[in-house]
Amino acid sequence: MNEPFGKLRHQIDEVDSQLLQLLNKRAALSLEVGTIKAKGKFPILNPKREKDLVLNLERLNTGPLPNEHLRRIYREIMSSSRRLQAPLTVAYLGPKGTFSYYAGVEALGSSLDYIPQRDLESVFQAVAFGKTRLGIVPFENSLNGGVGQSMDLFLRYDVSIQAETYSRISHCLHGRTQDLESVSHIFSHPQALAQCTRWLRNTVPQAELVPTVSTGAAVELALQHPGGAVIGHVTLGSGATLRCLAQDIQDEPDNWTRFLILTRQPYAGEARDKTSLLLTLPDKPGALQRVLTIFSEAHINMTKLESRPLRFEKWKYAFFIDVQADLSVPDAQPVMDRLRDQSQSLRVLGSYTTWSA
Numbered sequence: 001m002n003e004p005f006g007k008l009r010h011q012i013d014e015v016d017s018q019l020l021q022l023l024n025k026r027a028a029l030s031l032e033v034g035t036i037k038a039k040g041k042f043p044i045l046n047p048k049r050e051k052d053l054v055l056n057l058e059r060l061n062t063g064p065l066p067n068e069h070l071r072r073i074y075r076e077i078m079s080s081s082r083r084l085q086a087p088l089t090v091a092y093l094g095p096k097g098t099f100s101y102y103a104g105v106e107a108l109g110s111s112l113d114y115i116p117q118r119d120l121e122s123v124f125q126a127v128a129f130g131k132t133r134l135g136i137v138p139f140e141n142s143l144n145g146g147v148g149q150s151m152d153l154f155l156r157y158d159v160s161i162q163a164e165t166y167s168r169i170s171h172c173l174h175g176r177t178q179d180l181e182s183v184s185h186i187f188s189h190p191q192a193l194a195q196c197t198r199w200l201r202n203t204v205p206q207a208e209l210v211p212t213v214s215t216g217a218a219v220e221l222a223l224q225h226p227g228g229a230v231i232g233h234v235t236l237g238s239g240a241t242l243r244c245l246a247q248d249i250q251d252e253p254d255n256w257t258r259f260l261i262l263t264r265q266p267y268a269g270e271a272r273d274k275t276s277l278l279l280t281l282p283d284k285p286g287a288l289q290r291v292l293t294i295f296s297e298a299h300i301n302m303t304k305l306e307s308r309p310l311r312f313e314k315w316k317y318a319f320f321i322d323v324q325a326d327l328s329v330p331d332a333q334p335v336m337d338r339l340r341d342q343s344q345s346l347r348v349l350g351s352y353t354t355w356s357a
């Protein structure tokens with residue numbers, strides 16, 4: 001072996017053994033924290049603390065390690081720490097390989113126990129009934145707007161938002177055929193089909209579009225058709241005998257989905273970035289305007305306002321509102337009191353941290 005190369009390798013081996021020692025030292029400390037957490041009422045998952053920790057390291061980082069790599073490495077270190085402290089189960093819209101799965105791993109790392117669910121309702125149920133500690137659900141998309149089904153499930157299940165995370169979505173068409181012309185049926189989640197509307201119309205107009213419960217569930221169905229194909233994550237076809245026929249087929253390249261991380265209990269952690277509210281209003285002129293005035297007078301920025309039909313009462317609506325403020329702190333009490341006065345019903349879905357994966 002050439003001399004300088006051998007020397008460098010030796011130095012890297014040295015650094016690795018130091019890293020190993022330090023990682024174990026960190027793991028031991030983290031286990032001690034876990035024992036304290038288990039005695040008190042501290043959450044195992046503390047997105048705010050994890051976010052601050054990484055931001056601080058990014059500030060200290062002088063390179064050449066890029067911050068993006070640092071973030072990914074720390075995501076896994078913290079994922080391992082959490083797993084050492086306590087088993088942490090995460091329900092997601094399965095099977096493995098869906099966008100929900102990858103959004104979970106991007107935010108929470110790969111050391112947690114990801115439990116696939118057959119549909120979105122089962123994710124809400126798993127969290128609401130304590131079958132899993134956490135759940136992850138798609139909530140809105142930058143091209144396609146709110147995921148109505150998730151919003152409707154918030155109306156039915158008592159769960160709380162602990163964090164939000166944004167995931168870039170790149171769609172890939174995986175098929176059984178050699179070329180695009182022979183594709184006869186395309187299976188996928190309605191969100192995926194909607195995000196690729198233009199491409200589908202222009203490129204595979206002959207194909208029948210078949211909505212499925214998830215992108216992952218589409219694979220099995222596609223395999224039953226000689227001209228079957230699925231739209232999903234770039235890795236989705238790799239386990240099955242599907243080949244990637246086209247990549248990055250979403251109507252806009254910059255396509256993002258906002259996912260919410262759910263828990264049963266409201267998160268009693270440190271200062272949070274955002275609050276989500278679910279309210280119904282009296283059927284009176286100016287009812288919504290009065291609510292909006294409360295935010296503008298308190299200089300609170302609203303980032304989302306969307307209504308969903310109440311279903312059990314026709315032509316009545318529930319409003320989903322997100323604001324860039326932590327409304328769980330004592331200082332926000334006057335705002336909450338005013339909101340309560342103006343609403344028929346008011347539920348705080350959570351005050352939480354924005355997780356940048």
Ligand SMILES: O=C(O)C(=O)Cc1ccccc1
Binds near residue numbers: 191
């Ligand atoms: O079916 C999936 O893979 C999901 O996780 C739902 C979804 C579909 C398309 C974009 C984002 C989430």
